Amino acid sequence: MAKSRGFSIYLLKDTFNPENALKDDHNLQLLEEENTNLPNNSIMYLSDTPGSPPWWKNYWGIHKNLYQMQKGSLIFLPVDNSWIVLTFGITYHQLKDNSYHYDFGLKTTLNALDPEKIKSTDILQPENAKRQRVQSPTESSLNFFDIRHDENIIKKLTGAVKSEYIDLFRNVTGASSLRISSNLPAEEITNLCREIIQIYNKTDFIQSFPDIQNIVPVRDPDKIRELNQNLLLAFKNAPVELVLSIPEIMDHSTSFKIKFNGAGRTNFEYYDVYIADYRAYLEERNITQINDVNVFFNHHMAIIDENGNQIKQFSIYKCFLYDCEINGLTYHLTEGEWYLIDKEYITKLENALNPHFINSHTFLHPCDFQREDEYNESVKNANANVICLDKKNISVNGQTQIEPCDLITIHENKINLIHIKISTRSASLSHLFNQGVNSIELLRMEEESKEKLKALVNNNSFDNLIEKGEFSVTYGIITKKDVRGKSSKLPIFSRISLLRAVNTLRMLNIPCSIYFIYDNVDRKKK
Template sequence: MSKSRSFSIYLLKEGFDASNALKDDHALDDAVAGEALPEGSTLFVLDNAPTPPWWKGYFGIQKDLRQALKGAVVFLPVDDRVFAITFGHVYHNLLDTSYEYDFGLRVTLNCLDPDKLKSTDILEPSGAKRQRTQMPTDSDLTYFDFDQDTTILKSLTGKVKDEHKNLFKHATGASNIRVSSDVTPDGLPELCEKLLTLYEDDAYKTTFPGLQNISPVRDPSVLATLDGLLLDAVINKSDSLSLSVPEILNYHDGLWATFSGAGGGLIYDDVFIGRYYDYLQLRGVSLNTIDIEALRKHCLNLTDEDGQPRGERHSVYKCLIFDTTLPESGETYHLCDGNWYLVDTDFVSQLSTFLDPFCTASSFPDFTHENEGEFNEAVAAAGAGLICLDKSSITPTGQKAVEPCDVYEVQGGKAVLHHVKISTLSAQLSHLFNQGTNSIHLLRDDKEARDKLKALVSDGAPANAQEAFTAPIDEDKFKVVFQIVTHKDADAKALNFPLFSRISLMRALKDLRRMGIEAEFAFIKDATPTSEGKKKKRKSKTDEADAGNDNDEAEAA
């Protein structure tokens, strides 16, 4: 019986082959021969020189210890398409734009037994949250807490259907498909031909219904229009843009990153869109000269603390998260991981239909303050029966702090928990909605949390009204109100939120409703002057280091 081996297979887009699918600065060697290569294929080999591991010098080890990265990619023509089969850590040498991003996932959806799934990778676009869920036994998709309305399925692992077991028994699909097979080199063309047939099949729509609310965009003319809107957003520093590492990370070694493509950049210990703007300014690149090709050329590089590459390198284009609407059609699109998604129009309409009835007029005054904290304190001080609980915690001893709310009041016999947030940025709103549901879950599940809330409320309530303020807590009568400070017109209701924030809000409201909690959202008028292109201030320890030690920071090519 032949030995089973692991293969990682990409399908190149039409027009790409061995001559143009690799990055210009790749370190692969095409002068290595292979006697058993399939006919018509092209081989590139990664043969890095051995280097000492970092811990050799760290511990002063005298023995000559060296390690090296080895790998290869084989470009294999099949019919009118070309496949890239990778071995070792070489996939990042492929251009992000050269391969079909949904190849592996679609093939996997078409060949897996829907009742024998083992692992999923999902993306929640509202906060760029990535999550991997694994099950110890064969399970269907419902066991993985996959919510088709709020998340994008990025990868799937499981056992294949009986009719495909002659190809492989297990498969994992994302942009590529990873399979274990005993196929010989001369059998690779036939394997890839069958994978191409599976990719072109739409049987998965029946096997996995409900995955069509968010679908890929393929039309080149639509993609060009969307890229134009994205470019405008980058140039104008739109608040609807964010930047995220497009993969699940191992944070054990810390997150350090730099940018490249326009010259060396400083090393940062965090990743967000402001860092990219800082990099462009550092390199003297005007935003007005940026185009889509520049976004594809510029890269976010993950490094260690000393600036040494960790191997992961992604184009800025692939790292951007953005949603927009085409003015002509009114259709809504989302950019994530370098790919555009069309969101079903009926689904978008259903969001507004569901959310708008929860929108109410805010009882809070206009926002004229420097920050949320000052506003919350001022609201509580000016309003009878309002208590500021901003920055307080109801978490049981030894656990991470959870705010009960920003402002507390009793209304109609219920404890009203007001959660306040400035801006309609997707990530900020995701945090707000999570805060609202998390505090209720904690209050429902933990007596110590309720006791802490009662103590906080008693301290802030008038001496002769403490019992009236705490009674709803004892009676488990709560109401949640999300208060969003914005310059936008409150009459637009849910349309004021980015697409995936609407989805997150819908999930939060459904969660609260299942618990029997009344909930609303409202818009507070931001009466502070608007500022064109204003950058949000974000502080980290790296900011301080950059200010005084620019010349000491390591640079990466």
């Protein structure tokens, strides 16, 4: 029986081909041999990097000659009117970020996969770029992996295929690329890729995974151009919804730093990812305005180790996180791809959330402070019945610190726990909403946490209500936005996160309200 071999397969977009799909600074060598087994009209590039000693050789003072060799190849394969790219080794990094269909591997996998035989999932929460990988020791259904289709994007799936595809490949892994193993000889690979493209173009996944349609990738080039123009305008106006993020799971057990390039060299390095640092890099290079979205493809965020060696590099475009609304439709940009959020689902969110928004508040006055703790102190100082518990802790001894709230008072014969957050940035709001739920759950489950809250408040009028668990939660969001649209003024994934929090609090019989606090501070200067 022929040996099974692994293939990583990409599908180029219609406007790309072997002449324009590789990065301008690629170091691949065109193979010009004759009499090979390469399919007709295919093109192969080789990666033949000279060996270099591993860093630990000199670190430990080893004199023996040691070299790390990296070999790889990349093949452009014409299949009817499309171009398939087969990559071996790490040559896939030589493809331009925007040259291939990001949904090719995942959609093909969803169409080919037996929904009861999933082995592993990688998911992304676009609201905060949180990534998670879950593996099952046995083949399982999607329910095992506890994926919330209304707030997660499935980035990668691995599992066994349906019976009708077993003759092609038995197992499949899909992300941007398709990873399969095949024992077919070289002359049959083109036909295999042709059948894979046919699987990609099917819609079988809608029946097997119906809820996945809540969030779908945007494929129309004209719509993408329109969205990119919106992105350019947003970069100019600097809304809080536009942020940068590392678009890949990183190993945070090792130290790394951030450096920008593409517009010239810089000596500045950063320990975290902020769009303000990219803007500072542009200012250093005397770039005051960007009018072409392609600039974001040519500028890069590099991940470097403590010695300054590059670990990975991503285009700035691929690092953007952004929500916007055009013609009544909501779009989300993450990892270089635009997604359309189902309109009916948006309506469902608004109907569920808007009743919890309040138009006025007794003592949450407009904000004149740069920091949340300063604002919280101002509210306490202006209201004798309000106690500030910002940065206090009610967690059980030995566990991670959990704040009870930022401000606390008695309202309508309940302990009102008030949580304050500046800005409507999605990741920040996710933390705010989770804080409200975590605090309530702790106070309901742990007697020690109740006693700690009583001690922090130090007011007998609170004790009986705390003991009885009579709580309510208020989220105060400090923003300059026109808040008449209520929940629609929050980023889409913040609305999803808020709905999860509201539903949890409802199950605990905890009233919840959301109030927009007007922000008098110009935060773009920061």
